[in-house]
Amino acid sequence: MIEFAKRLEHVEEYYFSKKLREVNFLKASGKPIINLGIGSPDLMPPQKVISALVEGLSGEQAHKYQSYQGLPELREAIVAFYRDVFDVYLSPSTEVLPLMGSKEGIMHISMAFLNEGDEVLIPNPGYPTYTSVTKLIGAKPVYYDLIEYNNWLPDIEALENQDLSKVKLMWVNYPHMPTGAKANEAFFIRLVAFAKRHNILIVNDNPYSFILNNEPKSLLGVSGAKDVCLELNSLSKTFNMAGWRVGMVLGKSEFINAILKVKSNMDSGMFYGVQKGAVEALKCTKLWYVSLNNVYEQRREIVWKIANALNCTYDKNSSGMFVWAKLPAFVKAEEFIDVLLKDKSIFVAPGTIFGSNGEGYIRFSLCATTDDLEEALARI
Numbered sequence: 001m002i003e004f005a006k007r008l009e010h011v012e013e014y015y016f017s018k019k020l021r022e023v024n025f026l027k028a029s030g031k032p033i034i035n036l037g038i039g040s041p042d043l044m045p046p047q048k049v050i051s052a053l054v055e056g057l058s059g060e061q062a063h064k065y066q067s068y069q070g071l072p073e074l075r076e077a078i079v080a081f082y083r084d085v086f087d088v089y090l091s092p093s094t095e096v097l098p099l100m101g102s103k104e105g106i107m108h109i110s111m112a113f114l115n116e117g118d119e120v121l122i123p124n125p126g127y128p129t130y131t132s133v134t135k136l137i138g139a140k141p142v143y144y145d146l147i148e149y150n151n152w153l154p155d156i157e158a159l160e161n162q163d164l165s166k167v168k169l170m171w172v173n174y175p176h177m178p179t180g181a182k183a184n185e186a187f188f189i190r191l192v193a194f195a196k197r198h199n200i201l202i203v204n205d206n207p208y209s210f211i212l213n214n215e216p217k218s219l220l221g222v223s224g225a226k227d228v229c230l231e232l233n234s235l236s237k238t239f240n241m242a243g244w245r246v247g248m249v250l251g252k253s254e255f256i257n258a259i260l261k262v263k264s265n266m267d268s269g270m271f272y273g274v275q276k277g278a279v280e281a282l283k284c285t286k287l288w289y290v291s292l293n294n295v296y297e298q299r300r301e302i303v304w305k306i307a308n309a310l311n312c313t314y315d316k317n318s319s320g321m322f323v324w325a326k327l328p329a330f331v332k333a334e335e336f337i338d339v340l341l342k343d344k345s346i347f348v349a350p351g352t353i354f355g356s357n358g359e360g361y362i363r364f365s366l367c368a369t370t371d372d373l374e375e376a377l378a379r380i
């Protein structure tokens with residue numbers, strides 16, 4: 001018998017991969033399913049992005065292997081974008097590496113920095129990939145609590161009372177998915193100081209900065225952050241390009257080189273046309289962000305009504321592409337979403353898939369049309 005690698009023993013199939021099979025089965029059997037579960041942007045990217053991709057197809061260079069570090073033009077566009085929107089200054093030749101989505105960056109960073117047995121601080125609730133990648137590498141997830149009372153920010157004092165001697169890396173993700181919580185500058189400053197005191201690499205996974213958020217922030221904006229921090233960003237949500245697979249990691253050259261060592265052994269550059277499209281996206285003016293957020297604002301208004309109808313509470317100041325809603329006391333998230341799916345054919349993500357602190361919460365995606373949202377509201 002051919003055995004699977006031991007590393008798979010502790011990793012489960014992604015929740016959505018399993019649950020969507022059930023949802024799709026219901027749909028195929030005629031149920032009028034409204035999917036408010038997954039955060040896959042349904043809007044179009046900017047037209048000039050698509051044109052750049054199409055134009056990029058005809059050149060001879062388009063079909064060759066591309067540079068492991070991405071086109072210089074793309075790196076320059078990323079650096080200009082970080083300068084203009086975050087006031088963060090980076091070198092295009094050494095401090096930025098384009099990625100095929102930020103998700104792959106989670107794996108590359110983990111491969112570059114973690115040894116078996118190292119500990120990794122992971123938010124609870126948080127993006128499940130931090131845990132699965134940590135386990136695949138043979139490192140140990142150590143969860144830190146995020147709770148509503150603390151505005152979903154880590155309690156740094158409590159962390160300092162823990163044994164951190166084996167902790168090598170900490171994932172943070174602000175604006176936070178799934179809660180939509182934002183971090184302020186004072187918190188980022190404390191976080192960098194914490195990282196320096198304990199020699200921990202902090203990675204801010206920052207793909208939601210521009211969705212329903214008036215104050216986009218980068219952890220790299222904190223003075224001295226580059227010594228101990230990296231940041232991941234992505235075009236998936238900001239420019240509706242999730243299927244294009246374009247992201248980036250930013251930080252000091254020694255860190256970027258280590259990640260490049262891993263990445264250049266795993267793929268052979270990003271498709272030329274995709275890079276040309278990404279360059280155009282990064283050059284979008286304010287108008288793009290305003291029109292994108294207009295749509296999300298309208299959708300969120302209806303989702304708030306749905307949440308009210310379900311007797312849930314939520315924070316109107318949160319940002320990102322989701323509404324994180326608290327269920328009435330003692331209601332279990334997974335039982336609740338199963339009833340909603342069965343009785344109303346509406347699929348919503350239970351908070352528990354993001355960790356135990358997600359119990360009692362559900363997450364609505366804003367990636368559904370206003371028609372679908374109105375229909376969901378009417379059904380409830």
Ligand SMILES: Cc1ncc(COP(=O)(O)O)c(C=O)c1O
Binds near residue numbers: 039101127173207234
């Ligand atoms: C917190 C978080 N990080 C990273 C990702 C992955 O984004 P990308 O499409 O850039 O790989 C997601 C996608 O859902 C996310 O929610």
